[in-house]
Amino acid sequence: MERDIPTYSLLLLIVFVMIPFTIAYIYQLGLKKDIIWSTIRGTLQLLLIGLILTYLFDLSPLVGIPIMLSVMILVATFHARKKGKELPYIFITILVGLIGVEIIVLSMWLGFGMISFTPEEVIPMSGMVIGNSMVAMGLALERLKSEFEQKRGKLLAALSLGATPKHAAHMSIKKTLNAALIPNIDQLKTIGLVQLPGMMTGLILGGVAPIIAIKYQLVISISIFSSVSLSAIFISMVMYRFFFNKQMQLLNLQDIKKDG
Amino acid sequence: MSDAIFQFNQVNRLVLQNITFTLHEEDRLIIFGPSGAGKSTLLHLFNRMDDPEQGEVLFHNKRIEQYDIPQLRRSVGLVLQQPHLFPDTVLDNLKFGPSLFNDWEEGRAERLMEYVNLPIDYLDKSVEELSGGEKQRVSLARTLANKPDVLLLDEPTSALDDRNIEAIEEDLIRLIEHNHLTVVMVTHSMDQAKRIGTKGLYIEEGQVIEYGDINQLLENPNTDQLKQFLHKS
Incomplete structure (x- = not known):
């Protein structure tokens, strides 16, 4: 019906x-x-x-799906890059990250037979994953910048004790990931208790049995959770390097050469 | 001279112009001068927290760029103006440097606490529980934990009150002598310079105005610039 x-x-x-x-x-x-x-x-x-x-x-799925996915990823990249425009290679990094996440998630869905390769299923589900990953990357970038700003003294202390940039930045990256992931962890904890998730609501309204709606919701919620984690980790691990130069010296945000 | 530990030849960086001097082992060099003269910039060139734009810095007669950077920073330790401790226990802070080089043994923490005159049971304390003076002592101990040969001090007592300053100075002198450390220290206090230093380097607007024995510099300055500076401070 x-x-x-x-x-x-x-x-x-x-x-x-x-x-x-x-x-x-x-x-x-x-x-x-x-x-x-x-x-x-x-x-x-x-x-x-x-x-x-x-x-x-x-359209045929082989034409329609790639077109729509490309548009979604491009729009998401343009949007997320605003949060890190001071950093080099920001556009390409976000683009690669989002494409990677989409490929992983899509292969899982299709490989495990969770959804079929039709626009009706692939596009709305991918949209949710890409949208949430975009927000996570933006949050991670903002947090990373403020961590490097606020923890400058501690980062200098770590470097002067002989730490490599990776070691010195470890603490800041940990904080960044925490901040980017906690909203999602909280959301997963209270799922269905506070509000019925959007996708499930939509399916139930559309006449799908609640138990089937829940199955879809589980697939999407867990996919979002893992893709958000992946996105935040990816962007932090790539971007922290630009806060240091080859001589293992800490740079100011305004001195990070913008060549991306 | 064979025991030259650092040589600066015609070094330029930001405000610094043609800085040239030689530092010998177990020297205790005081870098002083008006604010904005380039003192901290100069200090950061000793452990490559910054690099010259021109000129060369030699460490043990070898260009400083030829050393592995983490190892260089390990043997040329820096104590910052603020303690900037890591948000863990005191022990974690002390272990930070040595653990990067897999060089830690039982008993080192206790020895370090003794050096900087802090009770052993502070090791398990979170750094947030410490007073300003205690934090600076932990910061000093954290740098010493790497067993450096050269100690760079960037106004290490500027954030402390008189009582704390005196106590830390005493500890500093004791552990410098005990460990035969070479010291480079930036300070605003000429009394502190006299108590800790053996040599002095007076810089103004990025240029070396006078360099020599610290007592000589402070008591019989040769230049009008230094005379004026000492008169004011």
Whole structure:
């Protein structure tokens, strides 16, 4: 059974938008424009994606899937790179990281027969993995930068005691990974207790039996968890090196030569 | 001279200009001068925390670049202005350097604590529980744990109160003599310079103005610049 929401009731969503809009108006939050603009923009974006997806789902999987995955990875790379624009090779590193994560996850899904190679399954699931990996890389980059800024003295102390950059940075990398992974660990701990995860909610609404919805949710949750970990580890392990020069001296963020 | 441990020949780096001098074993060199004169920059050239843009630094008559960097930093130990301890126990801090070189034996921690006049039972304490003076002592012990031949001190007592300064100075002099260390120290205190140093290097705006016996420098300065500086401080 396929459920659908009638178009006229969708239009009534405007009532919901009116609530924040009225609040913004009464309290003069200066957000009226933002609320209207983001609602219109969001609606248009989703409509567009709906159209594109309908078109891609009709294409052969061997054409549609690579196109959509490439677009998703490129957009995610452009977005995540903003968090590390001071660092060299940031674009290519994130790009390689996201492609790697997607290849690993996709091979697992297909290899173990968890999903089939159809756009309907590969694209939304990959989207979740890529989106979460993008956020994790951004978080890791921000944290890495602030760790190197704040722990400068300790890093100098470690180097002056004879530590290699890898040794000296160990503590900062540990903190970075902690910060990047803890939200996901917490999410995994409370999954289903606080809120039903989005994918499961969607499947249940679409008429799928809860137990099947949970199976999908498990696949996606664990895939997200491991790809987020992989992304954060990858980006930290590659990027910390640029904070040092070949003479094992610590550089300032503004002195890190940007040649990437 | 055969016992030259460090030679700086025409070294340039940032503000530093044509720095030339020779340091002999067991010298205790005090680098002093006005703020921004390049004292810390100069100190960091001794263990390659920084490198010259021009000129050469010789360590035991060999270009300093020819040494393995971690090994060089192990034998030319640096104590920073702030302790910058690692967020672990005192013992973990002491072991940090030696564990990088697989060189640690039972009893070294206790000996180090004795050197810097801290109670042995502090070894298991977290560094957060220590006072400022105690932290600086641990920082000193952590550098000494690597058994350096040369000790670089970057204003090691500037963050401490008078009582602590005096006590740390006494310990410093004792352990420098006991271990036959060569010392290079940056300080603002001319009293401290006199108590610890044997040689002095006065720099101003990156240039060596006077170099020689510390008492000679402080009591009979040759240049107007140094006379003025001593008059002010």
